[in-house]
Amino acid sequence: MDKDVVCNAAYNLHSREEENTYNSVVVDSTLPPDNKEEDLDLAAGRDVSVKEKKVRRKCYAVVTIIALVMAVLSLIVALVGVSYVPIELNNQQGQLSSSSQGVESQINRIQLSNEQCKILITDLHTKLNNSNRMFQAQLNHLNQQIQVIFQNIIPTLRLGTLSYPVSSCSDIPQYQPSGEYWIATNSTSSPVQVYCDMDRTSCSCNTTGGWMRVANLDMIDSNQNCPDGFRLVNRTTPPTRTCGRPGPAGCVSTTYPTYGVEYSRVCGRVIGYQDKSPDAFAPYFVNTTVTIDDVYVDSVSLTHGQSPHQHIWTFANANDETKSDHSVCPCTRPDRNYTGVVPPFIGQNYFCETGSRQAYSFIFYSDDPVWDGQGCGSNSTCCQFNNPPWFCKQLPHPTTNDIELRICGNQHTSDEDTPLEIVEIFVQ
CATH class of the missing domain: 2.60.120 (Jelly Rolls)
Structure with missing residues (x-):
């Protein structure tokens, strides 16, 4: 800060205030005549050199005090800033440490998940193999049933023919149509062709076929x-x-x-x-x-x-x-x-x-x-x-x-x- 510039500005401001004061002063008639001129000069700021020195001394003192205060404040700010940096660094280090621990935890979880996936895949593979074996067994059983159908049921489609005579019309499957069929009983020496009615609903016997x-x-x-x-x-x-x-x-x-x-x-x-x-x-x-x-x-x-x-x-x-x-x-x-x-x-x-x-x-x-x-x-x-x-x-x-x-x-x-x-x- 330039002390001369500041004090000159302060002195000029003070001189204008004195002029305003001089113009507003009323001459006191009680004062001695020989002192009036001097007092007016003082009131009007006519002794420029002496007053200017007094003002400048006061201004320098004030400016010096302000400079000292500002220096002290700057020192305090510097000290606070220096003390804040380690704290912030410590905080950043703590956060980095926490983040590192979190990453390690996630890595551990991923590794655990990988192990679980391996177990699940192995278990699934085992179950699929078991299911495949069960399916194959059921398929074999179904094939056996189909063979039974062909061996025992399909021939019934030919029941009532000359090659496969039945003992009565009641032996003809219900799904067969009415018509001529061959029967053979103990009373017949050879098969006999008869008419079997598979839908005798006209009778009131409450039975069909x-x-x-x-x-x-x-x-x-x-x-x-x-x-x-x-x-x-x-x-x-x-x-x-x-x-x-x-x-x-x-x-x-x-x-x-x-x-x-x-x-x-x-x-x-x-x-x-x-x-x-x-x-x-x-x-x-x-x-x-x-x-x-x-x-x-x-x-x-x-x-x-x-x-x-x-x-x-x-x-x-x-x-x-x-x-x-x-x-x-x-x-x-x-x-x-x-x-x-x-x-x-x-x-x-x-x-x-x-x-x-x-x-x-x-x-x-x-x-x-x-x-x-x-x-x-x-x-x-x-x-x-x-x-x-x-x-x-x-x-x-x-x-x-x-x-x-x-x-x-x-x-x-x-x-x-x-x-x-x-x-x-x-x-x-």
């Missing part, structure tokens, strides 16, 4: 003929072909073989036509001593076995719906008292119907087939009783007996008959 058809008479087919001993009834108006009794009172029968197949259910339908005036259960009403082996009904008796026959189903044909006597069906007029008698050995296992809505005539009732579940009069319940046309009979015991169908009548065919158009019987 494995039904063997033992009877299939369909006289609508002109290529079919009546069974031996039956009479062909061929009508032209309308054209109908049926099979009836040959003439005299009594029964005509045919037997349907079951080829030694054991069965316990019988399902089927029989459709015929009323010819003149059959009397339903009148033969039994007239003579209650008759048995199932005799003429107990006008129309059809379906049985199995011999002496005595075992009853399966009865198809009775009444003469009309106008009466309520023993010559009509019990279901013809339920609003009236039935005076006939149903043979006790047939129970409720029968259909009964008439083709005549009015008083009967000696005609062939070709307009209304019987036992088809249709065409009954408004007062009759015969089309609902046992739900014709299909019946289902659960036998008391399994059997291998052949099935016999008889058409019976206690009068000549010139008076009564019920020739048949369709006979379809299944066993299971």
Whole structure:
């Protein structure tokens, strides 16, 4: 700092202040005259040399003190700075040390992770090898099962062929279609071809599949003929072909073989036509001593076995719906008292119907087939009783007996008959 420059500036500032003071001074009239001029000179700063020296001395002293103070402050700042550097260096060194330790920790963690990865990879490799072995074992097992399928199941696709006959239709797999199959039993010297119905849902037996058809008479087919001993009834108006009794009172029968197949259910339908005036259960009403082996009904008796026959189903044909006597069906007029008698050995296992809505005539009732579940009069319940046309009979015991169908009548065919158009019987 230049002391002269500072003090000159201070003196000039002081001189201007004195001039301002001189101009504002009021001359004191009490002072002696000889001192007034000197005092005015002093007040106005006329003694320049003396005052200037006094001011400069004071200024130098002040400037010196300020310089000393500034020097002391500079020294203090220098000392503080010197002491701060080691502290900062120590702090930086500490931070570097901490960072170094952190890096070492991360390195250790990475090394640990590498070891863990090696363990995991080894473990994974072991598990993959084990899984591969297990998969190979399962694959081998699957191959064995496939071989079993080819050995045991695939041949079932050929079951029922001449090379692989079955003992009954029940042995045919359910997924096989209905059709002709070969069977062989102890009663057959060689395989026999039969029709197996795999979806006999029309019967009310609550079972499907494995039904063997033992009877299939369909006289609508002109290529079919009546069974031996039956009479062909061929009508032209309308054209109908049926099979009836040959003439005299009594029964005509045919037997349907079951080829030694054991069965316990019988399902089927029989459709015929009323010819003149059959009397339903009148033969039994007239003579209650008759048995199932005799003429107990006008129309059809379906049985199995011999002496005595075992009853399966009865198809009775009444003469009309106008009466309520023993010559009509019990279901013809339920609003009236039935005076006939149903043979006790047939129970409720029968259909009964008439083709005549009015008083009967000696005609062939070709307009209304019987036992088809249709065409009954408004007062009759015969089309609902046992739900014709299909019946289902659960036998008391399994059997291998052949099935016999008889058409019976206690009068000549010139008076009564019920020739048949369709006979379809299944066993299971």
